Amino acid sequence: MTKIEKSKQIITPFGGINYIISYIKEAGVLELIDNQLGKRVKQAEYSYSDLILNLWSVFFTGGDCAEDINEHLHDCLSTVPNTKVANADTILGVLKKLKTRNESVTSSSGKIYETNRHDKLNQLNISILKQLNLLKSGNYYDFDYDNEILPTEKQDTKKTYKKVKGYFPGMATVNGNPVYFENRDGNMNVKTDQAAVLQRCYKMLKDNGIKINRSRMDAGSYSFDIVKTALEYSNLIYIRANRSDNLSDLLLENREWKKAIINGKGYEVCSVEYQPFKHKKNLAKITFRLVVSREKTGDPQQDMFTKDNMKYRSILTNDRASTEEEIIEYYNQRGKEEKEIDILNNDFGWSKMPFSNMNENTVFLTIMMIAKNIYTWLISIFSKTFKCLEKHFRIKKFIFRFVIVPAKWIKRSRYNVLKVFSKKPYELLKL
Secondary structure (H helix, E strand, O other): OOOOOOOOOOOEOEOOHHHHHHHHHHOOHHHHHHHHHOOOOOOOOOOHHHHHHHHHHHHHOOOOOOOHHHHHHHHHHHOOOOOOOOOHHHHHHHHHHOOOOOEEEEOOOOOEEEEEEOHHHHHHHHHHHHHOOOOOOOOEEEEEEEEOOEEOOOOOOEEOOOOOEEEOOEEEEEOOEEEEEEEEEOOOOOOOOHHHHHHHHHHHHHHOOOEEEEEEEOHHHOOHHHHHHHHHHEEEEEEEOOOOHHHHHHHHHOOOOEEEEEOOEEEEEEEEEEOOOOOOOOOOOOOEEEEEEEEEOOOOOOOOOOOOOEEEEEEEEOOOOOOHHHHHHHHHOHHHHHHHHHHHHHHOOOOOOOOOOHHHHHHHHHHHHHHHHHHHHHHHHHOOOOOOOOOOOOHHHHHHHHHOEOEEEEEOOOOEEEEEOOOOOHHHOOO
């Protein structure tokens, strides 16, 4: 018969969280939070940094909502030295108070939409990226912008073009790191107010010394105002061109197609000079390079515009130095940036927004966007010591291979010792 022996020793199953919290503190992230968000009232038991660190710690230990800190993680996190642990109601209640007012935006057709942004949190995000050396003042970077539907049933969500209720936020990334976020009504047209969003984002980056070499966007950014804004702040732009009668006629007139292999697939490519905004001032005389690729669709039915069975894709750019293949391959890498939304949804709580209103959820979404950037920094450090880790790992694999390790704190006369029950090289990390 097997006997079971109980022990009253406090051993945490998430020993790796001690290192995560230690590195975040050592990097000065918590000081940045309190300096930029401000101090709470004197009688407040927890600072903003205490509560935000609590929320991040939930996700770094495998939780997926703030309430997990009450049910599963409070005792574990309380063992971390010099760390205050609040309950979920306190965390979410304080985050709620950080909300900003929604703004009304009128589209060209006269429809009114609601948007929300949090300048302080967006600035905090960029400050933390610089603090962690993920971005450096004076350096040139590549910029991506995209709008993505976040399905959710909330009090103020609208039905999106995908026929589900949700928000339709815009997010910018620089070298794969989310740098800016604005929330928008789910039924808002992608082009509405986008130039203003980009203007605010680019300006914030510029004010922080971040320079943009190349800007890359999809067809939702193909408009006069958006192109003008991108050109103002970027050396080079790459924007998917919308189809039009003029563009179709231009492609049909072109006879200089050449064969190319892109990502192992055969295409025909060409470049043509193009003036897409002839009716607009300022850009009217600017001629862009239109890089076009086409491939057979396999459908015998001919296209009504081109009178053939080819599928055309066009990229508007001012890059005249690169080959067609280089431009198309660079643009196609946007898929990597679009994965950021998937990571935020599934790894950092975006699919489980805690609040009922857009402006409150904007706070949560932006704070968790910052957590994603911190995770990028952490795993890049820990993967140098732990052979079982790779920089590209999603957080679930990181938790299994690093965070989940039995450990307990032992008090000695002059100092504390973290005893880790593992053969992995935790002793090489700083605490």
